[in-house]
Amino acid sequence: MIGKQIARWTMAWFASALCCLIASLGFAAVGLAGPGGWAAGTAMATVHLFALGWLCQMMIGALIQFTPVLCARPLKMPGLSLPALLLTGLGTAMLAAGFLSMDGWVLGQNLLGLAPAVVVAGFGLTAVMLVPTLLAGQGLRQAEVRMVALALIALAGLWGTGTAMALTLAGYNLLPVFIPDALPLHVLLGTGGFLTLAAFGVSYKLFAMFLLAPDRDGPLRKAVFGMAALVVVLVLGLAGSILARGPRLPLGLLVAVAGAVTAGLYLVEMLRLWRSRHRLQTEVNMRWSRAAMICLAMSAALMVPTFRWGAAWAEAAMFLALVGWLSTLTLAQMVKIVSFLTWIQVFAPQIGRRPVPLVSDLTDARFAGRCLGLWATGVAGGTFAIAVGHPLLFQVSAMILLVAVLGLTRELLAIRRLRHLDPARLPDHLPPLVLPVPLRSSSDDHALPA
């Protein structure tokens, strides 16, 4: 039913994700991951802190917050959010530590074998909250809901392929796979499947809202979904064939072409949305989301040629997708989302009772824009470094990305603490920085026998 519309643990999901982002960029900046060294245990740990710890946790936190907005329905069983967060965070840490076994840390093998079970418990609780909410009411008739549901199917495939590889690396003979076969599918299901499709679904609604553009479910949106569904089915089919030790199907090029077309169609629709906007003066989150879109276009354009050009270009395409497209989009929107939710938390109860500031007053848009510009510079440098195989340039780029994120973290803290507002306008009590507002009454209630 309709209750408070701010999910209680959203800020905690975001904070946990940001910690993983800072840690992974720190590791990359000191040379623990980079071109020519992705197979090392430290590099795998860094990549998973980034992809699972930062991007997946951020996306799950955002979905828990925005699925009710997409569906106009309250979230089912919101109390599972905290256990889901704890399990996902713990699973990420175990997985990252477990990968160190590849560099000779024997104890890590057990962690690597156990981590998938912890991660799936977190994902499972997330699905228990999201799936019934997505299916209620209008449900799958809405384009954005269909897209998020498809993303969750890809998430299951991401976990399945990841588990098979983790168990194989840990020395268990439960789901033995040939890693070079399974790895590209795992990367595609995560980057192109779960993360990109969930970002598509959420962006339909949020972009229309932030740009004041008409939000229509037209033929283009249906085509994006159709192509995306085709890609997910193909990749899941390939993954199933590998896990069942079936034949190696020569569908890689078809997947790459279909994936690139899906991204292209989505970008055409976003371009139309941008052009039909009523809000001519756009805010910093939307201006930098354009940079994310450019990275998506470049990454999609690279998908097919990588078949000829080789591994370095495939890695550059993945870097562009994970760091350029998904992370730039997430960081840019995070500034807006955190300021909006903070405004609702603090000032919604005061509307009509005293003057309230604008949401934009909570943010130093110029500073946030500079940080996002620095981030984009790091993305460009990192992509180039991977394409030409230059570890030192990659390290420098990771340092630039790290500085940009530390700047954005400072800005997010300033937003949560209302530091950009006139101190005279501040309320007496601010909500906690990361944790939910405590419910003082919860010790007073208890279930009684009827």
Added chain:
Amino acid sequence: MTTPCPLELDVRPQLARGEEPFAAIMEATDRLQPGQSLRLIAPFRPAPLFSVMANRGFGVSDRRRPDGAWEVVFAPLEDAVLDPGLAPGSTPGAALWPDPSHVLDLAGLMPPEPMVRILETLAGMQAGEVLFALLDREPMFLFPELAQRGHEWAGNLAPDGMSYRLLIRSGGPDRAVHHG
């Protein structure tokens, strides 16, 4: 199938401390299992809550206990929906409300501006007066604020999906309004 035991929430200690129990009541309601009732113990008859809980699909029964406290049971109604086509949370019977005395066209405004305009208008309206607002999308963040302030609402998306129509019946001027 067994009916779960009612969840009991005693708000007397909280009120005695001078705290506002509304958030705790909504939180307890959110935690109810399907079919579970909420038994609320309060030092007075919490009449303003009845319409809020009716909006959320609960029937109400209340009694005064020998110790002077009020015991109110909010039981979920099996088929609590309402006029077809209305969004969940809408007040049943909104069709019988008087004609709107205030009309706001809030299309083309960036959230949360529609919410600000609606709540500011409601602050000056008398109990029972009705406000009609036209919006671009469902104002999900407005609803808890309306419930908390004792206003009732009913809304739905226009058939073409391009606008949201919202009727709000004022529960009376905001007692906490500070003018000037």
